[in-house]
Amino acid sequence: MKTAAPRSALILSALLAVSVCAKDPAAPKGAAANSLPDHYSKIQYPAFAYQPPHPSAYKVTLDRGVTAYLIPDSTLALIQMSLFFGRPNLPARPEETAALNLYSSLIKIGGSARFTPEQIEDSLEFVAAALSAGLGDYQAELGLDALKKDAYALFDLLPEVALKPRLDPEAFKVQKRTYLENIKHRYDTPRGVMGVAYEHVLHGPHPIGWIATEKEVEALTPAKLKAWAGTGFASKGLVIGVAGQFDRQEMIAQLNRLVAQFPEAYKGGVDSLPPFRGPDKPGVYVVDKQASQATIRMGAPGVKRPHPDYYPLVVASYIFGDGGFTSRLMEKVRSNEGLAYGVDSDVGSDYNRRGTVGVSLQTKVETGAYAIKIVLDEMEKMGKEGITEAELQRAKDGLVKSLPSLFDTPAATARIFAQGEVWKRKPDHYIEYVNTLNKLTKAEVEAAFRKYFVRDSMRIVVVGPKEALAKADARTGLSLSALGPVRELTFADIEARK
């Protein structure tokens, strides 16, 4: 039975802590206990010092030096586990892309050397357990979510499917048909087109963005996937996050048994990412697609984390467009003009390559150019005029005080710590996060914004009907060409692999 008490105690038992949400010093005093404050600003809040959990309280070093984070949760009879294998999984040549993708999708679904897909699926579904597996660009992952009573029995299934894939011929056929169907429909939505186009314009052709051809997929056979079998999974650099109801010593023993089933060294794969070509020239890029809206994403190179500009940029972006309704773009584009349902800016948080900064929105085709102009004008204005102290404080409050929600469940906490270890985050990461944000000055935030959010460096990608986008809007007289030279990208352009 679920009870209310113990989990907070566990989270709050962190060794190191920092106050992020103490009593509000600005709150006026004097509201009588039984009368309602006439304005919310007069509410007096109880003191509350939030202490984010610290990874060292949960860290365990297993055999072979493998790191695990064990977050006990005595209230729910569940075990949730994530295994992160921090090695990139990329095709060496474009022609290998199809095989890698299909192989990745077949891990588990294709069965294992000892078990058919049906045996695995039936076993898992009978006990309502979920096992996930996949090879990502930056890392491979295995996951298990099971009732406590079944979890340890299912542990062995993880190395079984990851290291000894059966590549069952029938499962292979279904996945191949699914892959081909996804190929046909990959551009059904403007968002689908934008994902490929933006990656191409901002990063250029790279194994991360390589896309397989239908012909390459058609030519695949189970035998051709075997070269990938077992790649991506080894105990070197493995990090595990576990949350749930368990006895700590028993869990450690079970995890050691699990770790021992993986080879120590990786088979195949790459140690680091190949270099990126970098972005195309600033300008407007249009991809023709029939739709009632123009889907717009503009961007420029950002930073690779960790980087001293990252946090000032995050705060600047929060003020500019990432802070929901109180951000500048939301007010200008949505609230004042009614041009878009959603508009936001972003700062890429990427530990593996240089991320981007940018802005996204959708608006009806006729107002596409006008909406872009509003965004660029506001970018320029904020760059020139800077921000207010009130905006700075609001952004800090929004980012820092929302920290408790990040660690809302033991499972989330376990994943955060394990992924952080793969990213080589410091143990004091969240303490530094709060301290760094709180210390940021207006000048630092403005400088970061000016450095990265530069009107003339934006690559503006627009997905929509090109002929309609080329026409001047009746109300504003604007078309895309008013924003600079427009270059059309075909689907073949955005899919170029060299």
Next chain:
Amino acid sequence: MRTNADWTAKETTLRRSLAGLLVLAALLGGLAAPAEAAIQAEFAQLDNGLKVILYPDRQAPIVAARIFYVTGSVHERPGNTGIAHLLEHMLFKGTKKVGVKDAAKDEVILKQIDQVVARMRKLPAADTALRSKLKRDYDSLLAAERDLLIKYELWEAYEKAGGTGLNAFTSDLMTAYFVTLPKNRLELFLWLESDRMQNGVLREFYPERDVVMEERRMRVEDSPTGRYWESLMGVFYEAHPFRFPTIGYPSDIRNLTKEQAEEHYKAYYKPNNAILVLAGDIDSKQAMAEIKRYFGTIPRGEAFPPVVTEEPQQPGEKRLTVRKNDAKPRYDLLFHTPGFPHDDLYALDILEGALSGRSGRLHRKLVKELKIALSAGAGNGADKYTSSFHVSVDLDGKPQLDKVEKAVWDVLYDLGQKPITERELARAKNQVTARTLRQLQNIEELATELAFWEMRGGWNYINAFPENVQKVTAQQVQDVAKKYFYHKNSTVGVIVPDEETQVRTAKGQAGRGTKTAKSSAEGRDPSSAEGRKPGASASGVAAAEEGGAE
């Protein structure tokens, strides 16, 4: 077709082969006792009718706070569809106390704006000169009003308090406002929401109406299956207001008025039509006292007309066929089932379990045995008023519809002819138990679930529903399959390629759409399409994102 005998043999093989590696006793172990998953919420109803559900859970020092108004598109009619959703947007614009520097001046300007808009509405279409003048007047008044506003002050107040997951949604049955706050900021929620319940002011109505049109373009018009689902619901429900799209028909949205929104607000935003839920790090006694302090004095609202329209028995099978190339081919089969609560819905949940998943009957038959589908599953949508049972099949680019339909009906017919196996029954029950347990992990989702159960018939159905599912017998499952799975009770929806267009454009499209991204190798979630679908419909004010910056 697989027989029970085949399946038994398969089970035996499975047990034998797994025994060496897995602890079979655990795999095939008994059910988790439903009592383990029981959700211990506390319920109270204030004198003014406000329902309160509290769920103390101290897993993190946060509170998922939300208030639900039991209204949505079910209270609309042709001509004002989308009004509940637009009102939800409008109620982020502030109140008499929030979002404005000078409420008295603002009130004066708002009345002037209303007068100008009323004159514009009465204007003949040909009178362009006066229309232009009135538009200038309107723009000028709007600009004057904006000088008085503190834009999105409510949002900012939550934000500065560390609120996350701040948002709202409208569905056919409920409109919700929600935020998750650090535990010491609960009173902020009570202040702002008790104010929003009483003092809402609908500022900047017409620009926001444009925003909703953009939202519709994004969610419906430019979604590959947006119009399909909208149309299919209109076919499936002939009379019941579930047929109306929550976001509204485009022509209705364009003509919605501020007066209509105010009428909706006055009718439905009352304590006796609301459910307040707090889940998280709370002291129940203290929280209840605070809720009474803020909401207890708000007067009850007048009774509003009940939803009386019942969905009539179909005169025959219905069908919608959409031919298009920019959507994945699919087959949907819908059946009408009784509104909640009804005992048959528990057995229907078992049927969902027996039919769904990669080891479920539909996948085994259509994907593995006949190889005519990419995936297949079913869903039991238990709803207030009237419910639905939904079979969905993802097809490949050359759909063999006749075979697919026959295979689906064979599976459904078989369920009515003989009881499901004990293993299938146990599997379905295990999944319901696990689902209930997993609900406890996320207090935000749990808070919403509690409110929806309360709206359907009582919050404790969150416990009673899985408990009642555990009592279902194989015979009851067979009886229910026979009772609801028949042609006259069915509606079919299909999306198939438009072969004519494919042929016409093939030459011009050479080289297009022939490649794919790495991530697209995985099958797509068929439920990810926008728009109303059986058992769920929501349209939110903003796609707010959480975290990520750290």
